[in-house]
Amino acid sequence: MTPLSSPEPPEPGESTSNADESLVGEATEQAAEHQREQAAPTSGGEVEGLPVTEEGGEPEAATAPMPPADLTGEPTADEEVAPEQVEATAEAAEAEGHAEGTAAGAGGAGQSDPGQAGPESPPVAEAMASAAEGVQPEPAADPEPEPEPEPVDPTSPASADELRLGLLDVLKTELGEAVVGAHIRDGNDLWVRVTPEAWREAAQIAKGKLGCRLFVFLNAIDWMPSPYGRSENSGFDAPAATGEGGIVTGYAGGDTRFQVFGRVHNHEKGYGLILKVDVAEPEVGVPTWIPVYPGANWHERETWEMFGIAFSGHPHLVHLYLPTGFEGHPLRKDFPLLAREVKPWPGIVDVEPMPDEDEAEAAAEQPATEEPAQ
Amino acid sequence: MTVTESQKLAYVAGQAAEARVNLEIETEGMTLNLGPQHPATHGTLRIVAKLDGEQVVACEPIMGYMHRGYEKLTEVRTYPQVTTLVNRIDWLGHFANEVPFILAAETLMDIEAPPRAQWIRTIFFEMARIANITLFLGDMGVQLGALTPVFYAFRDREYVLNQMEAVTGGRFHPNFDRIGGLRDDLPKGWIADTKAVMDKVRNFCDVMEDLLVGNEIFDSRTRGIGVIPAEVALGFGLTGANLRASGVDWDLRRDQPVGLAWNEVDWKVWTHPDGDSFARYWVRLQETREAAHIIDQLLDNIPAGPVMAKVPRIIKVPEGEAWVSTENPLGEMGYYIVSKGDLGPFRCKIKSASFNNISVVPWVTRGVYVPDVITILASLYFILGDIDR
Numbered sequence A: 001m002t003p004l005s006s007p008e009p010p011e012p013g014e015s016t017s018n019a020d021e022s023l024v025g026e027a028t029e030q031a032a033e034h035q036r037e038q039a040a041p042t043s044g045g046e047v048e049g050l051p052v053t054e055e056g057g058e059p060e061a062a063t064a065p066m067p068p069a070d071l072t073g074e075p076t077a078d079e080e081v082a083p084e085q086v087e088a089t090a091e092a093a094e095a096e097g098h099a100e101g102t103a104a105g106a107g108g109a110g111q112s113d114p115g116q117a118g119p120e121s122p123p124v125a126e127a128m129a130s131a132a133e134g135v136q137p138e139p140a141a142d143p144e145p146e147p148e149p150e151p152v153d154p155t156s157p158a159s160a161d162e163l164r165l166g167l168l169d170v171l172k173t174e175l176g177e178a179v180v181g182a183h184i185r186d187g188n189d190l191w192v193r194v195t196p197e198a199w200r201e202a203a204q205i206a207k208g209k210l211g212c213r214l215f216v217f218l219n220a221i222d223w224m225p226s227p228y229g230r231s232e233n234s235g236f237d238a239p240a241a242t243g244e245g246g247i248v249t250g251y252a253g254g255d256t257r258f259q260v261f262g263r264v265h266n267h268e269k270g271y272g273l274i275l276k277v278d279v280a281e282p283e284v285g286v287p288t289w290i291p292v293y294p295g296a297n298w299h300e301r302e303t304w305e306m307f308g309i310a311f312s313g314h315p316h317l318v319h320l321y322l323p324t325g326f327e328g329h330p331l332r333k334d335f336p337l338l339a340r341e342v343k344p345w346p347g348i349v350d351v352e353p354m355p356d357e358d359e360a361e362a363a364a365e366q367p368a369t370e371e372p373a374q
Numbered sequence B: 001m002t003v004t005e006s007q008k009l010a011y012v013a014g015q016a017a018e019a020r021v022n023l024e025i026e027t028e029g030m031t032l033n034l035g036p037q038h039p040a041t042h043g044t045l046r047i048v049a050k051l052d053g054e055q056v057v058a059c060e061p062i063m064g065y066m067h068r069g070y071e072k073l074t075e076v077r078t079y080p081q082v083t084t085l086v087n088r089i090d091w092l093g094h095f096a097n098e099v100p101f102i103l104a105a106e107t108l109m110d111i112e113a114p115p116r117a118q119w120i121r122t123i124f125f126e127m128a129r130i131a132n133i134t135l136f137l138g139d140m141g142v143q144l145g146a147l148t149p150v151f152y153a154f155r156d157r158e159y160v161l162n163q164m165e166a167v168t169g170g171r172f173h174p175n176f177d178r179i180g181g182l183r184d185d186l187p188k189g190w191i192a193d194t195k196a197v198m199d200k201v202r203n204f205c206d207v208m209e210d211l212l213v214g215n216e217i218f219d220s221r222t223r224g225i226g227v228i229p230a231e232v233a234l235g236f237g238l239t240g241a242n243l244r245a246s247g248v249d250w251d252l253r254r255d256q257p258v259g260l261a262w263n264e265v266d267w268k269v270w271t272h273p274d275g276d277s278f279a280r281y282w283v284r285l286q287e288t289r290e291a292a293h294i295i296d297q298l299l300d301n302i303p304a305g306p307v308m309a310k311v312p313r314i315i316k317v318p319e320g321e322a323w324v325s326t327e328n329p330l331g332e333m334g335y336y337i338v339s340k341g342d343l344g345p346f347r348c349k350i351k352s353a354s355f356n357n358i359s360v361v362p363w364v365t366r367g368v369y370v371p372d373v374i375t376i377l378a379s380l381y382f383i384l385g386d387i388d389r
Helices: A019-024 A026-056 A059-063 A070-081 A086-107 A121-133 A137-141 A162-178 A196-208 A296-307 A338-342 A346-351 A356-373 B005-023 B070-074 B079-086 B094-109 B115-143 B148-168 B190-211 B216-222 B230-235 B277-300 B353-358 B370-380 B384-388
Strands: A179-185 A189-194 A214-222 A258-266 A271-279 B030-034 B046-052 B055-062 B320-328 B331-339 B347-351
Touching: A162 A179, A162 A189, A162 A196, A162 A271, A189 A196, A189 B320, A196 A258, A196 A271, A214 A271, A214 A296, A214 B230, A214 B331, A214 B347, A214 B353, A258 A296, B005 B055, B030 B370, B046 B370, B055 B370, B070 B079, B070 B347, B079 B094, B094 B115, B094 B148, B094 B320, B094 B331, B115 B148, B115 B190, B115 B277, B115 B370, B148 B190, B190 B277, B216 B277, B216 B370, B277 B370, B331 B353, B347 B353, B353 B384
Parallel strands: A189 A271
Antiparallel strands: A179 A189, A214 A258, A258 A271, B030 B046, B046 B055, B320 B331, B331 B347
């Protein structure tokens, strides 16, 4: 499958890793473990396969002759056996951090607080932790599955949804490494992230091989947290981090601030899928979908004017809604909503904290809803 | 999905129009501006058509006169506040706009409305459909010079709106749907009243059929005009009656019932193979009847119980992404919500039906006569608020 096929490429941008790991140490580790458990069933094969080699217990030897687990496999073994080599371990842990970030993204719980704690400090801490824990089987399994199956994870999400796993398989066989992320909500929906080069090809496959002939929509997301916060309930969320630092992408992961996403539907079989693509440089953008779905024309124009994302090959990329001379891209998060800046939203009253009994009531309701937010 | 004769002709007409552009024949072209204030536009849609004689060779809709930036506004609203906004997207199908948004939020929160709420939602959804489409059924006559139907339409739509008002307090903007259920239960005596109104709706459909369908002028102005083959309709993302009028048997109410009660009753999805303006009118006419039929059955069997599930007082939607769409009066309407665990959406992509439906206009108007542009626009049936959002 893909453990080898998608090794590093998705990782580097993922360095938006887990600062919380360093902060909360043990507790978070457990949380992470929990996440991994959620993600695990996917790649059951890989996960199980690995511990065996580990327990087989020739880790030193393993470093050399572990050809399938190239880069990522080695550090694991190092970390396991030789915690003294802090640098090596740090590397491993870092890799692990990346991988975990990806896993979290794929699991839909990607709420990591990115890199203000440099990559150095958390891994060291982790190395210490693993050193302290020694050979205890539990943590042994802990660092274990991460470096290895994580590269797999982004494109093979945990799911029991045969139909959507099948769709994903078709896309993966056709596109190969161009599929860099996927997420399935069982019985509901499928998210697939592809590389920009494969963006149009993915649409062609969706239309030709998956029968998704109905074009639904195409648009973009700006993942940067708004530097202005929500002006109507400002006490709740102070302006979040600006710039690349604060970016946390959603289902199927992502490496860039902007993502274009589109949905196509198979009206005969009754399923659809959401395709996503990273947009590294908005001015360059991604290839247009018009040759595949003519209806993408206006959607791309809208995306272009609202986000400033270009579509190469689009014949008529001009303003759709806004006046011709309009400056700025309104749906970007750093475009201020002036009406809110000028006059605070009166709706603020509605969201003020409620009396105590309601809080308790809400708290009783919460666990289910709070859980993924962590 | 067979390609009929008239669909082939549509292709030929389009190709002929393109050939004319390419050859740049001697005749001097003319640019005709329709709108932005045109009765056929249900708002302010401007259409710039390049003509060759009496025929359109290229046509470019220009919109944005009513762009209100709802996608941006949702980012500074809380979830319960967003329903107020989305009410105003398709202002004739008011309640139907709220439902997919609420369902998307419920999907993320893993909440399901109680059965009674689901049934009442479905009833209101279909009433919104009737309120929306009755206007189309009358308005189509106006575009062809027949003024009478639209007065009947306004009169009979009011009966439906009165029933909505009796429950929600609003004729046009009910804002009645809540995450987890509905704001209120039905008032006493409402069910019997509504049944009487459904009789009026059926009667209205019969009247429209008498007045327009089979009328010689109506037939000659709509049959074979504005033909959209199924494959083109799919590629442009047409949905709703426009797609079904092209022979595609696809209705989200049947094919993707998302927590609403359509599966509980007996009804039929109407399609028409022709794909022309007449087919679009005919399909909507049947759909209105069918909607009345659905409501009648639902009214007979509303389950008892609460109309509101237990939800937190302060609604925070957990992190995640969800896409939910429903079969709105104008076609598929959906919301793609990205939540970061906040009080409001991080990003809310509003996919409205009319935007896709109208994007086929440049394709379908190639080679048609100028007066037919009006009937084609009218038959595609769009609401400007639903295009511009």
